[in-house]
Amino acid sequence: MTLTATPGKLERTGPPVRAVPPWRRKLRPYVLSLPAVFLIVGILYPFGLGVYYVFLNYAAQVPRPVLIGLANLTGVLSDAAFWNSAGFTVLYAVLATVIETVLGVGIALLLNRSSLIGRVLERVLILPLMIAPVIAGVIWGLMFNPQFGVLNYVLGLGSTFDWFSESRAMWSALLVDAWIFTPFVAVLVLAGIRSLPREPFEASEVDGASWFTMFRRLMLPMIWPYILVAVIFRFMDSLKVFDHVFVLTAGGPGDATRTLQIGAYQNSIITFKYSIGSTYMFLLWVIVFLTARYLVGVLGKAQRRAAGTEA
Amino acid sequence: MARELRPGQRKYSPGSIAADAVLVGWFIFSLFPLVWMVLLSLKSRSEQISTYFAFTPTLENFGTVLSDEGTRLTSVNFTEALLTSVINCVGAVIVSLVIGIPAAYAAGRWKYRGSNDVMFTILSFRFAPELMVIVPLFIIYNQLGIFDTNVGMIWVLQLVTMPLIVWILRSYFQDMPAELEQAALLDGYSRKRAFLMVALPLVRPGIAASALLAFIFAWNNYVFPLILTGSRHTPVTVAVTRFLGGGGQAYYNLTAAAALIAALPPLLVALSIQRYLVRGLSFGAVKS
Numbered sequence: 119m120t121l122t123a124t125p126g127k128l129e130r131t132g133p134p135v136r137a138v139p140p141w142r143r144k145l146r147p148y149v150l151s152l153p154a155v156f157l158i159v160g161i162l163y164p165f166g167l168g169v170y171y172v173f174l175n176y177a178a179q180v181p182r183p184v185l186i187g188l189a190n191l192t193g194v195l196s197d198a199a200f201w202n203s204a205g206f207t208v209l210y211a212v213l214a215t216v217i218e219t220v221l222g223v224g225i226a227l228l229l230n231r232s233s234l235i236g237r238v239l240e241r242v243l244i245l246p247l248m249i250a251p252v253i254a255g256v257i258w259g260l261m262f263n264p265q266f267g268v269l270n271y272v273l274g275l276g277s278t279f280d281w282f283s284e285s286r287a288m289w290s291a292l293l294v295d296a297w298i299f300t301p302f303v304a305v306l307v308l309a310g311i312r313s314l315p316r317e318p319f320e321a322s323e324v325d326g327a328s329w330f331t332m333f334r335r336l337m338l339p340m341i342w343p344y345i346l347v348a349v350i351f352r353f354m355d356s357l358k359v360f361d362h363v364f365v366l367t368a369g370g371p372g373d374a375t376r377t378l379q380i381g382a383y384q385n386s387i388i389t390f391k392y393s394i395g396s397t398y399m400f401l402l403w404v405i406v407f408l409t410a411r412y413l414v415g416v417l418g419k420a421q422r423r424a425a426g427t428e429a
Numbered sequence: 430m431a432r433e434l435r436p437g438q439r440k441y442s443p444g445s446i447a448a449d450a451v452l453v454g455w456f457i458f459s460l461f462p463l464v465w466m467v468l469l470s471l472k473s474r475s476e477q478i479s480t481y482f483a484f485t486p487t488l489e490n491f492g493t494v495l496s497d498e499g500t501r502l503t504s505v506n507f508t509e510a511l512l513t514s515v516i517n518c519v520g521a522v523i524v525s526l527v528i529g530i531p532a533a534y535a536a537g538r539w540k541y542r543g544s545n546d547v548m549f550t551i552l553s554f555r556f557a558p559e560l561m562v563i564v565p566l567f568i569i570y571n572q573l574g575i576f577d578t579n580v581g582m583i584w585v586l587q588l589v590t591m592p593l594i595v596w597i598l599r600s601y602f603q604d605m606p607a608e609l610e611q612a613a614l615l616d617g618y619s620r621k622r623a624f625l626m627v628a629l630p631l632v633r634p635g636i637a638a639s640a641l642l643a644f645i646f647a648w649n650n651y652v653f654p655l656i657l658t659g660s661r662h663t664p665v666t667v668a669v670t671r672f673l674g675g676g677g678q679a680y681y682n683l684t685a686a687a688a689l690i691a692a693l694p695p696l697l698v699a700l701s702i703q704r705y706l707v708r709g710l711s712f713g714a715v716k717s
Contacts, residue, residue, distance in 0.1 A: 250649035
């Protein structure tokens with residue numbers, strides 16, 4: 119990197135310095151942020167409108183919606199379909215996060231050894247992550263097909279094995295999810311491992327600690343903040359999963375894989391019940407918000423611990 | 430020459446062979462769907478469902494997908510979808526850069542009241558459920574007449590590109606020592622010139638990486654165009670799924686060819702910015 123404008127001479131080269139009044143100096147960051155604030159308003163407006171819909175009986179069939187108070191909330195909260203959807207979403211998010219974190223940390227540890235295969239794999243590791251999840255869904259959908267799909271052929275499952283039966287649909291969706299997003303955890307954790315100082319590990323080697331002790335007592339606490347960052351991203355994103363699950367199952371069979379976002383899509387876009395769809399999304403947003411606050415708190419604590427400022 | 434070992438690294442042992450075997454397993458699992466997509470895209474119509482690995486490869490599917498022939502067969506104009514994707518994503522990234530760079534600079538350089546509120550509001554867009562915003566936008570867009578237009582898509586894609594660019598660039602501006610700019614100011618540069626001549630060139634790698642990463646995520650987005658576009662300004666992600674249901678006929682080979690074409694731009698861009706990827710993917714939280 120070249121520093122083209124680093125002053126190397128003693129005499130001034132620019133025009134004489136003008137004194138900037140302090141009020142202008144104070145205003146500067148606000149002026150710079152102004153366009154972004156305008157944009158934020160442009161996005162918060164529809165968001166606010168969405169919250170407003172929760173209290174209306176808005177639907178395409180209702181040309182003049184009126185305020186109906188909390189009726190949508192109580193209606194949705196007493197609807198078994200919503201709880202089914204919410205339960206599936208949380209279960210899916212927990213399973214996806216746990217599976218991808220375990221696999222991702224494992225792959226990161228394996229890649230951290232210096233092996234030729236590892237160096238090759240590292241280059242292509244992120245490819246699934248960079249493909250649109252919806253395209254991943256399309257490709258896997260073709261592979262899952264019982265008649266001509268390649269998976270049943272390669273795995274010797276015959277032509278009747280259905281990857282999207284009621285009991286298997288979630289696991290098939292999770293398989294695709296893990297295919298896409300495990301590399302996300304792996305690259306983050308690998309970057310974390312590589313940023314660690316060498317000295318404590320050399321010391322533990324001198325002390326004759328076993329690999330497992332070294333990992334459990336030394337490495338894990340030190341890379342914990344990196345793992346948590348990955349977990350936060352994966353869990354929050356899994357709560358609002360849509361793309362690949364939608365193209366693979368459209369929420370089916372029945373409503374076996376109907377995530378909250380798919381539920382909102384069905385309510386708002388298929389049956390035009392805008393208020394019900396918005397209520398789904400409002401409740402999902404509440405779940406996301408509360409989880410985010412909790413996880414960010416955990417992360418802050420872990421970062422302070424890893425930095426050694428808190429026991 | 431023996432490489433110096435990193436923390437947690439060990440020399441070869443019996444276990445390391447097992448470890449390599451596990452890595453190869455992941456390698457196969459990870460690449461097989463991509464290989465399968467390429468194979469399927471090279472099959473002729475008669476071989477698309479009758480063979481698995483032995484077939485006569487042909488490139489004609491790509492020609493079909495990108496020509497009027499493909500549109501006639503599947504009612505998807507894929508060339509137009511590609512153009513739409515390029516316009517939407519480049520447009521969205523440019524808007525985000527123009528608006529986001531000053532905001533990222535302000536947040537990275539100074540502590541001011543409301544700074545954190547602005548930054549976290551922008552970040553919350555990344556984690557908000559998309560449909561919360563899409564349903565009202567669907568109605569607003571229809572009223573404004575920008576449903577199924579590039580302008581509408583560039584607006585809504587700000588939810589994808591803006592948080593990424595602002596947060597990554599803020600981390601770059603924070604890392605840059607303020608002394609460099611102060612030196613320029615002492616030298617008689619105005620604030621504006623110090624920013625343009627000193628700060629901006631120093632974060633150029635950050636700008637390039639965040640812009641390209643934002644491009645990838647805008648390109649890969651599906652749920653916004655699924656609902657906010659109709660048939661005229663459909664991007665590739667939506668167009669690929671339409672191949673599956675086109676005209677009641679199965680064109681799996683064409684679907685695979687279209688998927689491959691749609692996947693190439695993000696893959697090539699990703700490989701070119703691999704060094705900056707971790708920092709970008711974690712919104713500046715993990716620096717490598």
